[in-house]
Amino acid sequence: MLLKEILDRARTENRTVLTEIESKQILEEAGIACTETQLARTRAEAVSLSESFGYPVVLKISSRDITHKSDAGGVKVDLKNKAEVETAYDDIMQSARQKFPQARIEGISVQRMASKGIEVIMGMTRDPNFGPVLMFGLGGILVEVLRDVAFGIVPLENKDAAEMIDEIKGKKLLEGYRGQDSADKSCLESMLLRLSAFVDGKREIAEIDMNPVFARSDGAVVVDARIILTGPTQPVQS
Ligand code: ADP
Ligand code: MG
8 A cells, every 4th residue: 555655656756766765665564674764854853753763863865866875975874862963964955955956855864773784785676588586695895896696586485585695605794704793594585585575566666776784693674775666668577
């Protein structure tokens, strides 16, 4: 139901890229855990949301025209009190307006700060031959520079999800390399399976990008997400 509402609104507004808040709402509904996130339209609202979440919090620019929020100076993490939230709010607004003067800004999203984990990415793209394909990899430069990602065709079976996680070259990092915490692999597997179940047959969804997901020994949580809808005239493989 929520998905349909968000889709209808995006279509009326002629956009195919959903905001982080919308994307996380949809993923939550699909059973995929995301950091709790809400939109603040004023500085005072940002403070009251922060107080209701409890510090530390994260503030991010929310604009349909800004997809790479960090590039816009639009992400402030580990804000520990009211004063830090107020300063971050003003800094983010100022920086976004300066770097993207044309951007329509909905407000600033306030979210719980996720405790550190191993940064991984998960996503979905559409392949002209195979249809929806899921992707899993380590986050950050390991994905960008080394292209250390594994793919799986939807619908994923249990063993496919385990194989995808096992396939990446950097999988040792997930197993607790040099005293670092390990990641809960079965939780990552079930996230991939839920993602597969969710996208299966949903032609209206063109792409999903969860970057990063924090993987910890006690679970995993989506920290940033973007969903792209299929355009009205775009052909799609189911
Ligand atoms: P971008 O649009 O630039 O990709 P992100 O939302 O991914 O912005 O934020 C940039 C980085 O900030 C993330 O890679 C992550 O390390 C950190 N971060 C973002 N949100 C949170 C959060 N809720 N808790 C902890 N860290 C976060
Ligand atoms: Mg991101």
